Amino acid sequence: MVKPIIAPSILAADFANLGCNCKKVVDTGDVDWLHIDVMDGHFVPNISLGSPVITSLRKAFPRDDAKPIVFDCHMMVSEPEQWIADIAKAGGDSYTFHFEATKDPAKVIKKIKEHGLKAAMAVKPGTPVEEVYPYAADLDMVLVMTVEPGFGGQKFMPDMMEKVEKLRAKYPNLDVQVDGGLAKDTIEPAAKAGANVIVAGTSVFKPEDPKEVTSFLKDAVTKEIAARASATS
Ligand SMILES: O=C(CO)[C@H](O)[C@H](O)COP(=O)(O)O
Numbered sequence: 001m002v003k004p005i006i007a008p009s010i011l012a013a014d015f016a017n018l019g020c021n022c023k024k025v026v027d028t029g030d031v032d033w034l035h036i037d038v039m040d041g042h043f044v045p046n047i048s049l050g051s052p053v054i055t056s057l058r059k060a061f062p063r064d065d066a067k068p069i070v071f072d073c074h075m076m077v078s079e080p081e082q083w084i085a086d087i088a089k090a091g092g093d094s095y096t097f098h099f100e101a102t103k104d105p106a107k108v109i110k111k112i113k114e115h116g117l118k119a120a121m122a123v124k125p126g127t128p129v130e131e132v133y134p135y136a137a138d139l140d141m142v143l144v145m146t147v148e149p150g151f152g153g154q155k156f157m158p159d160m161m162e163k164v165e166k167l168r169a170k171y172p173n174l175d176v177q178v179d180g181g182l183a184k185d186t187i188e189p190a191a192k193a194g195a196n197v198i199v200a201g202t203s204v205f206k207p208e209d210p211k212e213v214t215s216f217l218k219d220a221v222t223k224e225i226a227a228r229a230s231a232t233s
């Protein structure tokens with residue numbers, strides 16, 4: 001059975017106070033992962049951050065902590081194979097590449113695993129979810145984008161929930177992640193469709209009290225996972 005995972009996107013943090021901002025959201029107790037958006041200005045029309053920032057952040061969240069935080073790296077980059085070694089060295093745990101960014105997804109997945117990282121594949125809103133199926137057995141997670149990648153603070157696209165439903169029906173034990181516009185008013189359709197890994201940037205980092213949001217998001221996902229388990233037992 002999948003677990004409910006809340007992954008705040010650090011793109012919405014104040015980069016001058018990145019460590020403190022991240023500690024504040026992790027201290028809610030609801031956060032298991034930090035979602036790290038790497039953008040190259042080529043695959044997407046924006047530049048964000050890269051491995052030096054991940055190296056620094058890893059020092060603030062060491063792997064030998066009582067509750068280690070998973071660094072979930074969302075690689076919005078062309079030729080994704082070229083950054084795998086860098087991200088592994090910097091302290092990433094999971095490497096999500098875009099299906100649209102490579103001609104050979106199987107080769108990218110193999111290289112990610114060779115570097116000891118979890119492998120995940122993302123699909124942009126215009127990409128049919130069926131493209132994922134040939135690779136699903138080798139993936140730890142599939143990311144269904146609920147905005148066009150490139151910027152935080154965009155509006156959640158409810159039409160993407162059909163993709164989440166298809167994935168959840170076909171792969172009951174696969175981590176299915178949604179990213180873009182997730183907040184208290186959009187979590188319900190995502191959780192009901194079967195998403196269990198929730199990326200949320202603006203809605204978690206911007207309010208004064210992140211706990212109020214993280215606990216709402218986590219409760220919503222926990223409830224839907226339990227409902228699905230009892231329906232299938
Ligand atoms: O991958 C992303 C953008 O491409 C971000 O993870 C995403 O936009 C999260 O930010 P928000 O919750 O503010 O929409």
Ligand SMILES: [Fe+2]
Binds near residue numbers: 036037
């Ligand atoms: Fe992201």
